[in-house]
Every structure is written in structure tokens, then in C-alpha cells.
Amino acid sequence: MTDVTNQASAFPKISAPALRALNGAGYHTLVDLTKVSEADLAKLHGMGPKALGILRNALATQGLAFAGTQANHKGAYAGVNGIRLYYQFHGQPLSQDVPLVMLHGGFSRIEMMHELIDALGGERTIIGVDLQGHGRTADIDRPIRYTFCADDIGGLIQHLGLTQVDLLGYSFGGG
Structure with a gap:
């Protein structure tokens, strides 16, 4: 060992x-x-x-970086429910298809879903999200609960002006 x-x-x-x-x-x-x-x-x-x-x-x-960073996404922040929620667009441009919102598992970030994003990205618009206290979304002074995260995603959908989305979540993100 x-x-x-x-x-x-x-x-x-x-x-x-x-x-x-x-x-x-x-x-x-x-x-x-x-x-x-x-x-x-x-x-x-x-x-x-x-x-x-x-x-x-x-x-x-040190002037260094991780290898193979994703170059095909555009990241941004949405101010919803007192939090700056980080999200990324992948795949097809946002158009007439129903976008897929992907949510990572606990103690992770949206990058854990990149294999699936890469597999589906040529077929549809994918919106990857870093949930409260994960990845590029900071923690705020409130508990991390499913209901708060669901409200945050609802706020993001409104912020983006979407009327319909498909949701896919892994582990905590599926709660």
C-alpha cells in the first residue's frame, strides 16, 4: 500500500x-x-x-490546467432564489426541441455527466447544472435540500424562458 x-x-x-x-x-x-x-x-x-x-x-x-477541457459548452449564471446557479449549454442550439436538464449526484458537479452529455449532445440541447454548494455554484446560508434544489431548477427554467424541459438526475440530482 x-x-x-x-x-x-x-x-x-x-x-x-x-x-x-x-x-x-x-x-x-x-x-x-x-x-x-x-x-x-x-x-x-x-x-x-x-x-x-x-x-x-x-x-x-503554476500556469497549468487539466487536460481535455470541454470546449463545446457555454457556461453562465442565473440569479434564482438568492443563489447564483451555474449552468452550461451543450449539444444542439436551443431551438424548437425540448431541452434536457441534467443534474449531477451529490458531492460532484456537472462534469460527472459528460460521457452522457457527449453521447446525447449531437441529438438535442442539454443544459447541465451545478447544484447549490457543488462545482461553480456557491453554497449559501440555507440547508441543501431536495425541495430547495427543485425550486432552483424551476427558477432556472423560468430564467431561460422555457415552457417545457425533460429532466435527468443522478442520485442526489434525481431526488
């Missing part, structure tokens, strides 16, 4: 589960992370959004 405490100095201070996930996958330095996409790292057990943010910032201060 790898002694992660001896390798901790190769990364900024992140949680022990995130460090074990990185080391277990063969990533031991920030330079190693330039060979893997952030979406792939997000799939590692123990790798949460806080650790990804710390690593993203550490890479940026």
Missing part, C-alpha cells in the same frame, strides 16, 4: 480521501494532472468538488 503522507507535499492541502484517490490512480504531482481531464478526476471515489477546486487553482497558479 502506498504511503500517501510521504507524497502529500506534491499536492496542495486536500482531503485524505481525495489524496488517496489521486495516488491510487497513479497521479503524484500537479504535472501528472495535466494529462487527465477534470471530468475523469471527478469520477474517482473520494474526489469531491472542494478538492477539484483546490487542484484547479493550484494548477492555474
